[in-house]
Amino acid sequence: MLTAYSDLSWLISSPLGEYSSCPNGEPQNLDFEISVRDYNCLFCKSGTHTVAAVKRSGNEVVVEGEFYGMLEDNRDISSRYRLAFG
Helix, strand or coil: EEEECCCCHHHHHCEEEEECCCCCCCCCCEEEEEEEEECCCEEEEEEEEEECCCCCCCCEEEEEEEEEEEECCCCCCCCEEEEEEE
């Protein structure tokens, strides 16, 4: 789950760079929460994600990046993402 501003004009102006993958406390803009559902639902206990692009695509704002983190059972997880908000 990516925490994003509800106002797309604010989202499109968000700076590129590193954000929290496992926020503690109140989520901030572009914090990223990772959970994996296999036999259990495991949450990320630490990590970061890097926003590589924030751009308009029609009526949507697309955020692209990659993340890595460590799950509650100490497994590492990483991937790339492309999320659209509209």
